[in-house]
Amino acid sequence: MHNRPRSATKHTLVQKRSFKPGNMLAPVPAVLVSCGGSQGFKPNLITIAWTGSICSDPPMLSVSVRPERYSYGIIQTTQEFVVNVPSLDQAKITDWCGMKSGRNVDKFAETGLTPGPALKVKSPIVMECPINIECKIKQSLNLGSHTLFLAEVVAVQVSSSLLDAKGKLRLEKAGLLAFAVGQYFALGRSLGRFGFSIKKSKKNVGR
Numbered sequence: 187m188h189n190r191p192r193s194a195t196k197h198t199l200v201q202k203r204s205f206k207p208g209n210m211l212a213p214v215p216a217v218l219v220s221c222g223g224s225q226g227f228k229p230n231l232i233t234i235a236w237t238g239s240i241c242s243d244p245p246m247l248s249v250s251v252r253p254e255r256y257s258y259g260i261i262q263t264t265q266e267f268v269v270n271v272p273s274l275d276q277a278k279i280t281d282w283c284g285m286k287s288g289r290n291v292d293k294f295a296e297t298g299l300t301p302g303p304a305l306k307v308k309s310p311i312v313m314e315c316p317i318n319i320e321c322k323i324k325q326s327l328n329l330g331s332h333t334l335f336l337a338e339v340v341a342v343q344v345s346s347s348l349l350d351a352k353g354k355l356r357l358e359k360a361g362l363l364a365f366a367v368g369q370y371f372a373l374g375r376s377l378g379r380f381g382f383s384i385k386k387s388k389k390n391v392g393r
């Protein structure tokens with residue numbers, strides 16, 4: 187194998203320190219989860235960092251929510267929500283929605299974000315967010331501080347401005363946000379597509 191990827195950092199140069207066990211997985215997304223809009227609940231927004239894709243078929247994702255959040259009762263009752271993936275433009279709003287409670291403020295009204303129609307759930311999508319993932323809860327698990335909601339993705343909407351002439355999704359245009367151990371970051375340049383490490387470069391083709 188002449189084509190093995192090699193790390194630029196040699197392990198002999200790396201020293202390690204023990205760190206307090208905690209949520210150090212990084213980066214993760216910080217998303218705006220919209221909920222409510224049915225069963226007497228006004229639409230609300232909650233910022234969530236403990237979220238992730240958990241199954242391809244059926245497509246599923248999870249969110250972990252503390253029971254003391256106002257959104258918790260809404261999500262628990264309606265059994266649905268929308269994960270809205272914010273762009274860098276919405277970084278400040280994303281942080282703000284994680285500082286204020288829907289018990290005291292109307293976060294859509296205060297932020298000026300536009301609630302739009304979802305395709306398969308009653309909670310609104312956030313029109314300004316480039317990706318909107320509509321979810322219906324399948325299971326919930328009380329883990330301790332947080333309840334983990336395992337949900338099926340029942341519809342997805344993306345902003346048309348992210349599609350190229352051939353209808354291909356160009357997420358690099360979205361300017362996505364990442365969250366790493368308490369800090370927000372801007373996602374940088376694309377380094378390659380899935381599988382790029384084993385793809386033959388053009389100059390190697392035919393050899």
Ligand SMILES: Cc1cc2nc3c(=O)[nH]c(=O)nc-3n(C[C@H](O)[C@H](O)[C@H](O)COP(=O)(O)O)c2cc1C
Pocket residue numbers: 216230231232233234235236237250251252254255256257258280281282283284285286287288289332365
């Ligand atoms: C970056 C960020 C990530 C957060 N992640 C979570 C999370 O994963 N789960 C959670 O329960 N709260 C999380 N929070 C806190 C809630 O967003 C916050 O308590 C919010 O005010 C709850 O709103 P609500 O009372 O309207 O539901 C996060 C806050 C921030 C700023």
